[in-house]
Amino acid sequence: MGEEVARQDFTRDDRTRYRTKVRRCLDVFERMLSDARFEFERPMTGLEIELNLVDERGEPAMRNAEALEAIADPDFVTELGQWNLEINVAPRRLADGGVSGFEESVRDSLNAAESKAAKVGAHMVTVGILPTLRAEHLEIDALSVNPRYALLNEQVLAARGEDLQISIDGVERLQLTADSIVPEAACTSTQLHLQVSPEQFPAYWNAAQVVAGVQVAIGANSPFLAGKELWRETRIALFQQATDTRGDELKAQGVRPRVWFGERWITSIFDLFEENVRYFPALLPICDEEDPVRVFERGDTPALAELRLHNGTIYRWNRPVYDVVRDKPHLRVENRVLPAGPTVVDTLANAAFYFGLVRALVDQDRPLWTQMSFSAAEENFFAGARHGMEAQVYWPGLGTVPVVELVLRRLLPMAHEGLVRWGVQAEERDRLLGVIEQRCLTGVNGATWQARTFHDLYDHSGLDRAEALRAMLRTYRTLMHSNEPVHCW
Numbered sequence: 488m489g490e491e492v493a494r495q496d497f498t499r500d501d502r503t504r505y506r507t508k509v510r511r512c513l514d515v516f517e518r519m520l521s522d523a524r525f526e527f528e529r530p531m532t533g534l535e536i537e538l539n540l541v542d543e544r545g546e547p548a549m550r551n552a553e554a555l556e557a558i559a560d561p562d563f564v565t566e567l568g569q570w571n572l573e574i575n576v577a578p579r580r581l582a583d584g585g586v587s588g589f590e591e592s593v594r595d596s597l598n599a600a601e602s603k604a605a606k607v608g609a610h611m612v613t614v615g616i617l618p619t620l621r622a623e624h625l626e627i628d629a630l631s632v633n634p635r636y637a638l639l640n641e642q643v644l645a646a647r648g649e650d651l652q653i654s655i656d657g658v659e660r661l662q663l664t665a666d667s668i669v670p671e672a673a674c675t676s677t678q679l680h681l682q683v684s685p686e687q688f689p690a691y692w693n694a695a696q697v698v699a700g701v702q703v704a705i706g707a708n709s710p711f712l713a714g715k716e717l718w719r720e721t722r723i724a725l726f727q728q729a730t731d732t733r734g735d736e737l738k739a740q741g742v743r744p745r746v747w748f749g750e751r752w753i754t755s756i757f758d759l760f761e762e763n764v765r766y767f768p769a770l771l772p773i774c775d776e777e778d779p780v781r782v783f784e785r786g787d788t789p790a791l792a793e794l795r796l797h798n799g800t801i802y803r804w805n806r807p808v809y810d811v812v813r814d815k816p817h818l819r820v821e822n823r824v825l826p827a828g829p830t831v832v833d834t835l836a837n838a839a840f841y842f843g844l845v846r847a848l849v850d851q852d853r854p855l856w857t858q859m860s861f862s863a864a865e866e867n868f869f870a871g872a873r874h875g876m877e878a879q880v881y882w883p884g885l886g887t888v889p890v891v892e893l894v895l896r897r898l899l900p901m902a903h904e905g906l907v908r909w910g911v912q913a914e915e916r917d918r919l920l921g922v923i924e925q926r927c928l929t930g931v932n933g934a935t936w937q938a939r940t941f942h943d944l945y946d947h948s949g950l951d952r953a954e955a956l957r958a959m960l961r962t963y964r965t966l967m968h969s970n971e972p973v974h975c976w
């Protein structure tokens with residue numbers, strides 16, 4: 488989302504040209520899939536983590552521009568809100584110590600960035616939603632200065648034609664009206680990337696959809712928004728509503744949301760890109776000069792800029808990615824369901840569980856997604872987001888079961904086997920999947936720790952709600968830097 492844009496005004500002709508160009512890109516993409524011109528022999532994995540900035544009290548620090556200048560590291564980039572940053576971790580293979588390499592790289596980068604950002608009064612927090620965010624922080628003046636964000640905000644609100652309505656029923660109830668997409672910035676995520684071949688892509692995407700509900704339940708870390716305790720992973724509901732271009736009438740007509748779980752199992756990555764073009768109008772109709780047909784027919788690799796830009800404005804929880812590195816195209820599944828944090832070791836434990844589990848599912852003789860409806864996977868996803876560790880989910884052959892029981896008895900052994908097939912060393916497997924195991928045995932993830940600590944302060948110490956949340960967050964930030972997994976806090 489952080490790339491610069493070249494213009495801010497669009498005409499009807501611009502939109503017509505863009506639609507034509509996107510369809511031209513889609514045609515070329517289909518031809519590329521048939522010609523098998525993709526790199527996948529040495530599959531890489533990637534990691535992105537979105538961060539929050541706070542001041543000493545635990546209040547949001549609207550200083551990402553100053554923090555970036557102080558950090559001076561190209562791996563750190565701006566995000567939607569002025570209290571947001573993102574770190575992009577260099578991709579690597581999982582084998583031969585790759586998982587530990589991720590952990591070491593992230594910890595070193597975050598520690599160095601924290602010490603530099605602290606000099607401008609900003610401290611980093613990895614959490615799904617900053618619990619001290621209040622309604623007054625979610626105004627248009629909190630938007631980051633990158634012109635793409637202002638343009639995206641204008642286009643979403645223009646497509647919708649009215650203010651955004653945020654309504655979330657959880658432990659408590661929240662209703663907000665927003666005249667910008669800034670509430671989306673409250674959602675800070677971890678994104679996991681997995682490079683796959685065109686032939687493998689549908690199996691890995693389907694597998695990622697199957698496990699999404701379990702992932703979000705076990706990894707939940709977003710129980711508070713605007714002072715209210717809502718879902719265990721409130722970020723899921725908030726993100727969908729904060730970027731919704733549909734008014735009530737379009738919802739009633741069944742128009743798809745731009746933040747989307749999907750509606751069917753796929754047989755090709757082309758299914759997803761074709762759905763993008765068929766169902767969603769352009770938000771940013773910016774045309775590149777490249778003619779993808781000419782580039783492809785002369786034997787070079789087209790950027791497919793319009794297709795990629797369009798894909799970037801449709802926020803699937805498991806998103807298809809087409810990218811080009813050193814003139815070689817590749818495909819990735821981008822898993823977007825997880826929140827940030829609580830610690831780096833928790834983040835890497837979540838990643839190891841995901842990478843191992845999807846590999847095990849893909850390698851099964853009978854695909855699991857052929858044994859369950861797509862709607863069951865979607866219901867699992869929202870149950871996991873709403874209830875976290877206490878969620879009940881459906882699993883073929885077992886029926887509806889507690890998610891922690893499913894993980895302990897069935898999924899952790901599968902994740903271990905999947906990591907073996909990726910070439911992950913036994914010490915790494917045991918340590919990181921042991922974090923997931925202990926999380927399930929103790930019933931403690933980031934969301935349950937936040938809620939429990941808040942209630943200890945608010946219910947028994949006489950602090951008001953805002954100060955109890957600030958005190959909880961200050962403790963969270965201290966423990967976060969210990970890199971002890973959250974079940975040990």
